[in-house]
Structure formats: C-alpha cells, structure tokens
Amino acid sequence: MNKPANIREVARRAGVSITTVSRALNGYPDVNEETRKRIMAITEEIGYIPNAVAKSLVTQESRSFGFILSGLIRGSKHTIIQECLCGIYAFAREVGYEVTMFPVDSAMQLKKSYMQFSREHNLAGVILQGIRTDDEYSREVFSSDLPCVLIDIPADRNRVGSVSIDNEAASAAMTDYLLSQGHRNIAFVNGKEAAAVSTQRYEGYVSAMRGASAPLRWDYVLNGEFDEEIAYREALRFLPEHPEVTAAYCASDLMAIGVMRAAAELGIAVPEQLSVTGFDDIPIAAYTTPSLTTIQQDFFLNGYEAARMLYDIIQGKDVPHRKKTPHRLLERNSAGSIQGGSPLRT
Amino acid sequence: MNKPANIREVARRAGVSITTVSRALNGYPDVNEETRKRIMAITEEIGYIPNAVAKSLVTQESRSFGFILSGLIRGSKHTIIQECLCGIYAFAREVGYEVTMFPVDSAMQLKKSYMQFSREHNLAGVILQGIRTDDEYSREVFSSDLPCVLIDIPADRNRVGSVSIDNEAASAAMTDYLLSQGHRNIAFVNGKEAAAVSTQRYEGYVSAMRGASAPLRWDYVLNGEFDEEIAYREALRFLPEHPEVTAAYCASDLMAIGVMRAAAELGIAVPEQLSVTGFDDIPIAAYTTPSLTTIQQDFFLNGYEAARMLYDIIQGKDVPHRKKTPHRLLERNSAGSIQGGSPLRT
DNA sequence: AAAATCCTCCAAAACGTTTTCGGTGAGACA
DNA sequence: TGTCTCACCGAAAACGTTTTGGAGGATTTT
Structure with a gap:
C-alpha cells in the first residue's frame, strides 16, 4: 500500500515550493501561467489529490x-x-x-x-x-x-x-375536508405525545372540529404511537364501541393503514361505511385498496x-x-361523502 | 464563536505535557493513576473533545x-x-x-x-x-x-x-414455483441490461424453464428497465398479443406492480387469469391488491x-x-395455481 | 537615474493530534 | 556504593495542508 502523493512531491517535481503549488491549485492570481500549467500537468500525471483532512485541519472549517x-x-x-x-x-x-x-x-x-x-x-x-x-x-x-x-x-x-x-393548518384542512363531506363524528388517531408534530396536529383537529361545532369528545382521540400495529389494535377496540363515528383521521399513513386493516377485519367497508385518512403520503399510501386520502408532505x-x-x-x-414548506391534501379513495347515499354504520 | 479547547489547554491546566494528556486519554499504561484522574477531571470540566480531524491526519487512518x-x-x-x-x-x-x-x-x-x-x-x-x-x-x-x-x-x-x-438460484426458484403451479408460458420482465443482477436473474429463469422443458421464447422476455411505468407500458402491449401466457415473473416488485396495473386495465384478473410475481420484497409489495408473491431479500x-x-x-x-446472503420466496396472493380451476385466458 | 510598482515566488508558522525516543528519579540488587 | 530496572513523563518530529509576510527581479513611473 504505497502512500498517495502529497503536495511536497508535486512541488519537488515542479521545482517550486509547496506554497506555489497550493496557490496554483487554489486559483490564486499571483502565479505565473506557465508555472501553473506545469504544476497542473504534474498533478495530473502522478494523480495527486489534495488531502481534505489536512486542509480542514488548517482552515478550521470542513465545508x-x-x-x-x-x-x-x-x-x-x-x-x-x-x-x-x-x-x-x-x-x-x-x-x-x-x-x-x-x-x-x-x-x-x-x-x-x-x-x-x-x-x-x-x-x-x-x-x-x-x-x-x-x-x-x-x-x-x-x-x-x-x-x-x-x-x-x-x-x-x-x-x-x-x-x-404548517402541521396545525394541514391538520385543520384535513378535518375540514372530512367535515365538508358530511362527517360529524370524527375520530382522531394521534402519534407519540412527545413529538411536537403530534400536538400541532391535535390542535388543528380540535380547532377545526370546534369551528364546525362538531362533537369534540376525549374518547374520540386515540393514541396510535405512529405505529401501524398499535393503531390497528386501538381501532379494533374502538370501532365496535362507537358505531356512530363515520370517519377516522390518522396522524400518519401507517396508522391509517392499520385502521383500514382493522375495519376490513370487522367487516366495515372503507370508504362506504367508514372514511379513513392519513398523513405524510408515503409511497405505500398510493397502493393500498382503497388508496389513501392523505396530506402530502415534501x-x-x-x-x-x-x-x-x-x-x-x-x-x-x-x-x-x-x-x-407547502403541503397538499391528496384526495384519493379512502374517504367519501356521507351524502353519497352510503348508510351510516348506526 | 470562541474556539473549542484543545489538548494544549488541558495540558496547561493540568501542569503536564500534551504527551501525557494524549496518553492518559487513550488509555496508555505509563501514566500515573493520580495524574490521569486529574487530567480526566479537567477534560470534563472544560468540555474538551479530541479533534478527530487532527487525529486522522497524524494516524493516517480514519476508522x-x-x-x-x-x-x-x-x-x-x-x-x-x-x-x-x-x-x-x-x-x-x-x-x-x-x-x-x-x-x-x-x-x-x-x-x-x-x-x-x-x-x-x-x-x-x-x-x-x-x-x-x-x-x-x-x-x-x-x-x-x-x-x-x-x-x-x-x-x-x-x-x-x-x-x-444468489440471484440465479433465487430466480430459478421463482420460475420453478410458477412451473409447479402449472404454468408453462411464463413471461419474464427483466431490468436494465447493464446491471449484473439482471443477467443473473435471466440465467436463472432460462435454466429453470429449460429444466422443465417449458417454452423458451425470446419474445417472452420483456425489458422493463426496473421501472414501474415502462413495465406497465410493455405489459399493456404484450398481454393482449399473448393470451396464452398465464404468468409474468418480474425482476423487481415495482415492475410487477406496473404489470398488475396493466392487467387491471385490460380486465385481466390477477391471479385468476394471470399470475404476477416480483423480486425484492419492498414495503409496498405487502400492501397491493392482490399482495405480491416475491423473492425477499435482506x-x-x-x-x-x-x-x-x-x-x-x-x-x-x-x-x-x-x-x-439468504433469500426467501414469499408466497402471497398475486400468483396462483392453474389447476386451481381458474380458466386460462385463451 | 532613482523610485515606485508589479509579478512571481519562497520560508516558515500554524492547525491539533500521535508517537518515538529519551530523560529523570526511585527503588532493587549486586 | 554502583548499576540496573522500572514507572512516569517531556521534547520534538511528523501528518499535509493554507496563509502570512516578505524577497528578488523586472517593469513602469516620476
């Protein structure tokens, strides 16, 4: 393992000092064009590559x-x-x-x-x-x-x-969307409490519900921990207990997917009997059946x-x-209108 | 932005040389236990952190x-x-x-x-x-x-x-699986030619087909470029032309998804009329309808x-x-048996 | 002709470490 | 008492750069 060439070697071959080599390579003006050419040629020839570690050490910055x-x-x-x-x-x-x-x-x-x-x-x-x-x-x-x-x-x-x-605005937008489709009893499946985005999305949900005078019940907000499995289990418990809720808005796509699986298992049709929406627009969201209505983030x-x-x-x-950064509500097929003629689950 | 403390500062405060500090910090034996304690204490106190750049420069290795x-x-x-x-x-x-x-x-x-x-x-x-x-x-x-x-x-x-x-073995295994389900006319949707894995998977397909004396036709192998869209378009062209093929084995999940979409659009039921299999087991593969039978890689x-x-x-x-590394054939729902009573497309 | 300016280049210091080699003093052994 | 060993520590070189502060000569200006 022979050592790579260093600046000293280039200087030696070019018959100049290492200062000049450094200046030539870094495009400083005060070096003769001819010398520069010669240095460049030698650099190329012996495959010299400046060592970023040494450079970083002396310049005190690493870019x-x-x-x-x-x-x-x-x-x-x-x-x-x-x-x-x-x-x-x-x-x-x-x-x-x-x-x-x-x-x-x-x-x-x-x-x-x-x-x-x-x-x-x-x-x-x-x-x-x-x-x-x-x-x-x-x-x-x-x-x-x-x-x-x-x-x-x-x-x-x-x-x-x-x-x-703007998590709060996005969350409110999604809630408003569900509201505009005629849903009133909307459950909210939230993520981890420790995450800032969770509280923001919760705020958005609350303010939208409040704005529409929709029922804001503490037992309508579930804790899914941003986890598909946990959301699935929570939905399995919650859905039969609350046949009056017609929409479940989840703070992440994965949780929404968990909820949809639970619905399928309980024989609840999505979106006919239950609208489910997500958040994030991960790749999977476009490929589920039904495909997921969600908030797209970039x-x-x-x-x-x-x-x-x-x-x-x-x-x-x-x-x-x-x-x-901008977000966008992606209307796909997991959420539908209540007026659409679909019967409520009640 | 005051500069972070260096080893010299530690040495000065401890009243020893930088050599001793270096040795103490790196756990060399020849430093008095008491001195080491003192150095450690000072290190902690002034928040000294060894500079990895300088270290890397002198040791000529970066770990x-x-x-x-x-x-x-x-x-x-x-x-x-x-x-x-x-x-x-x-x-x-x-x-x-x-x-x-x-x-x-x-x-x-x-x-x-x-x-x-x-x-x-x-x-x-x-x-x-x-x-x-x-x-x-x-x-x-x-x-x-x-x-x-x-x-x-x-x-x-x-x-x-x-x-x-072992791409060849895995590919042969998938082909054999399709063969064992009664398929004979199996199309192969390959990826980019430049990729080594493509040729290996092609070899596996060929040897398995040959081993079963199944028809090996050049027009049964499509080029999907590892791209969902391209595979989709290729399938859209190919499937109507060849109603006798009952299975499409794709060299990647994304291409398989493209093929399934084409099938859906053509009114071909998967897996009843056409078996589709993928390769890789990407997350989406488990969430499509039908879910994708594929080769799982780790x-x-x-x-x-x-x-x-x-x-x-x-x-x-x-x-x-x-x-x-090991691979595994994941049997899901996108591929089925011909004997299962499902009619061929012919 | 002297002075000023400009172009081209160099020596040496500096960045923050590790490592080699050697030194000091204390105790052990002859 | 002299020598050897051992534990502990320091001076200085080295890693490969950039940058500072000129130096020397040629060219231009006064």
Whole structure:
C-alpha cells in the first residue's frame, strides 16, 4: 500500500515550493501561467489529490453539514429520512459542501453527544431530525453557538432555525375536508405525545372540529404511537364501541393503514361505511385498496430547505429562522361523502 | 464563536505535557493513576473533545467506511439503500467506525472520482452499491489497492469482495414455483441490461424453464428497465398479443406492480387469469391488491455483511471474498395455481 | 537615474493530534 | 556504593495542508 502523493512531491517535481503549488491549485492570481500549467500537468500525471483532512485541519472549517437523525431503523416502511437526506445532499452539492451523518439509535447507549460529534468533525453546522426536544443532548446543541436547524421541531431559541410544514393548518384542512363531506363524528388517531408534530396536529383537529361545532369528545382521540400495529389494535377496540363515528383521521399513513386493516377485519367497508385518512403520503399510501386520502408532505424539500437555511446561518446572513414548506391534501379513495347515499354504520 | 479547547489547554491546566494528556486519554499504561484522574477531571470540566480531524491526519487512518452509491434519488419508492445504509451503520458501530457517504447521481457531472473522494478523506475502505461495473471510476477503484467490497456486483478481481443473494438460484426458484403451479408460458420482465443482477436473474429463469422443458421464447422476455411505468407500458402491449401466457415473473416488485396495473386495465384478473410475481420484497409489495408473491431479500444484511467483510479485509484477515446472503420466496396472493380451476385466458 | 510598482515566488508558522525516543528519579540488587 | 530496572513523563518530529509576510527581479513611473 504505497502512500498517495502529497503536495511536497508535486512541488519537488515542479521545482517550486509547496506554497506555489497550493496557490496554483487554489486559483490564486499571483502565479505565473506557465508555472501553473506545469504544476497542473504534474498533478495530473502522478494523480495527486489534495488531502481534505489536512486542509480542514488548517482552515478550521470542513465545508460539511452534519445530519443528526433518529429513526434510521431496520425495516422502516417509509422513505422519509431517505428523501430528507437526498434533499440535504442536493443543496450541499450546489454549494460544494459535504454531509456527515450521525444516526442516533434510541436503543444504543449514546456514549457520544451530538456536540462531541460536531466538534470532532469540525462541522460547520448541523441539521437535526426526529430528535426529541427534551433530550439532554439537543439542549447542549441549542445552547451552543453551533449553527443549527431543526426539522419538524419548533425552535424556541432564536439562534436556531426550523423547517416543517404548517402541521396545525394541514391538520385543520384535513378535518375540514372530512367535515365538508358530511362527517360529524370524527375520530382522531394521534402519534407519540412527545413529538411536537403530534400536538400541532391535535390542535388543528380540535380547532377545526370546534369551528364546525362538531362533537369534540376525549374518547374520540386515540393514541396510535405512529405505529401501524398499535393503531390497528386501538381501532379494533374502538370501532365496535362507537358505531356512530363515520370517519377516522390518522396522524400518519401507517396508522391509517392499520385502521383500514382493522375495519376490513370487522367487516366495515372503507370508504362506504367508514372514511379513513392519513398523513405524510408515503409511497405505500398510493397502493393500498382503497388508496389513501392523505396530506402530502415534501420531505425532500424539507431537507433541501433545512440545508439552505443552515448555509445562510453559517454565512452570517440575516435570514428568517422559520420556514414552512407547502403541503397538499391528496384526495384519493379512502374517504367519501356521507351524502353519497352510503348508510351510516348506526 | 470562541474556539473549542484543545489538548494544549488541558495540558496547561493540568501542569503536564500534551504527551501525557494524549496518553492518559487513550488509555496508555505509563501514566500515573493520580495524574490521569486529574487530567480526566479537567477534560470534563472544560468540555474538551479530541479533534478527530487532527487525529486522522497524524494516524493516517480514519476508522471510516466509505459508502459510494448511486440511486439516492428523490421520490424513490423502495427502501433498499436505506436498509443497506442502516446495516452498514450497524456494523460500523460495533467496531467503532464511522461511515462517510458519497452518493453519485448519474445526472450530475461527476467532477470527483470515487478514488479522489476516498483519498481526500483517508478512507479505510469503500463499499460500492448500484455502481455500474463498466464505469470508468469503478475501474479506478478496482485496480487500486484500496480495500473495497461490492454489493450486487460480482467481483472479478480477487482483492475486492462482493456480497449479494444468489440471484440465479433465487430466480430459478421463482420460475420453478410458477412451473409447479402449472404454468408453462411464463413471461419474464427483466431490468436494465447493464446491471449484473439482471443477467443473473435471466440465467436463472432460462435454466429453470429449460429444466422443465417449458417454452423458451425470446419474445417472452420483456425489458422493463426496473421501472414501474415502462413495465406497465410493455405489459399493456404484450398481454393482449399473448393470451396464452398465464404468468409474468418480474425482476423487481415495482415492475410487477406496473404489470398488475396493466392487467387491471385490460380486465385481466390477477391471479385468476394471470399470475404476477416480483423480486425484492419492498414495503409496498405487502400492501397491493392482490399482495405480491416475491423473492425477499435482506438489504440490511447485505449492508451489514459488506461492512463486516470490508473490515476483515482492512484488518488483513484472510477471509472469503464472496458472501451470499439468504433469500426467501414469499408466497402471497398475486400468483396462483392453474389447476386451481381458474380458466386460462385463451 | 532613482523610485515606485508589479509579478512571481519562497520560508516558515500554524492547525491539533500521535508517537518515538529519551530523560529523570526511585527503588532493587549486586 | 554502583548499576540496573522500572514507572512516569517531556521534547520534538511528523501528518499535509493554507496563509502570512516578505524577497528578488523586472517593469513602469516620476
């Protein structure tokens, strides 16, 4: 394993100092065009590649976004983090940055804090996703002066940015949609309580129901933990107890799928007897029978915008630290109108 | 933005040399227990974090796997690379490595070669996935002495490792399954020609058909390019022309879904009139109607095993450079028996 | 003709570590 | 008393860059 050529070797062959080589390669003006050509030729010839590690060490910057995320788990059924990662990379490429991932597994004993990770790698800034706000490590990041933007987590501090859809508005929109179809008794299957998006979506549901003077009953909101199986079991229990509810609005597609399975098992027809709607628009949502009416999020865009905001913060630009990405209500086939002539389940 | 503390600061406060600090922190034996305690305390107090960049520079190794992959694109409907990445991280954590991703986009003008990337970052070795073998940059990697393992690409050189399922056997198994259900006229929807897995799956199909003396016709193999839409259009053309074929075996789930959609549009019932099978077992496959009979691959395991093999190669262990991960035929509802009483389409 | 300017280049310091080699003092052994 | 061993520690080199602060010569300006 012979060592790769370094700048010294190039300098030696070109008969110049390493300073000149460095300047030539980095496009500084004060180097003779002829010398530059010669250096370039030698660089090419011996396959010299500047060592980014050494460069990063001396310049004290890494041109690298950190991406700290939880939820990179085996057997995941959605592509959310994939999309997000892809968006981050898309922007990073535009500005010549790289990205360094740090997946944190809730199961793993976290011996390394986010901060430690960031400093070890001279990260220019970090993007956090799927991280709990009450986590001790995130506090450490918030209170540091490391540029930082959050995805799907509201930022309380002013130094840190955040990007997400307007969860409350989207949630209200979905509830309103169901209401407009004639539904009154609408159950809401929520996700984990700890997640900020859960409370926001709950708020949206509540305000829409209240606005329409629809029955707002505590026993109409179920806890599905963002889990297909749990939502399935909850629905299995809930649906027979409440034949008067004609719609179940779920805070995630996976939970909606669980609810639809429960309905199928109970002999309840979707959407004829029960409308079911989801949230996220994961790939599966388009392929279920019936296909899922849901709120579409652009997770790619979330990643892209988060990276862009982080970049602006790093550059010291004065930029709004709150970005709402667009959402869209995707009307498919899992929800229908009550006036459509379909009998209520009662 | 005050600079983070460095080893010199710790040494100054502890009243020892930086050598001693380094030794204390890295667990070398020749440092007094009392001094070590003191150093640890100071480290904790001022929040000192060793700089991995500097360390990597001097040790000439980064304890980092490179993951070079193509196919990280917006709107992807499967979780293959996600699973793979997850597997790589799982192993990396076990051995205290990190992973550095390098997504290559076929659309992007690749101004940086894989080799350049690897050397820039002092990578210990790289894992390649979804990369074409005839690509100029992969040649560069193969012929270098950089430890390297390929996923889903057969390795011709002996220095490089490779991991994948036994595509030929799996493909033959699926074909045999269809044959055992009484099908004789089986179409095969293949993926991109450039992909190694395509030719292997084609071989499996051919040998199984040949073994059963089933009709092997060139016009029974379609080119779906691993694309749902293309497979859909191909099926739309092919199915009416060939009412005698009772089964379509597709080299990917997405193509199978495209074929099923075409069948639905043509009024052909699946599986009653046409059996359709896929390959991969992506999440969607379980949620289509009918659910997809397919070959299950463990992409997580692919990543995990690739990382393990790479690690062994880096360590200089003499280890088999070819690993076949298990596959499984998942019998769901998109394929049925001809004897089952269902009429042929003819 | 002297002075100022410009172009091209170089020596050396710096970034934050690890590692090699050697030094000091204390106790053990002859 | 002299030497050897051992535990502990430090000075300095090294990793491969970038950047600072000029130096030397040629060219232009005054």
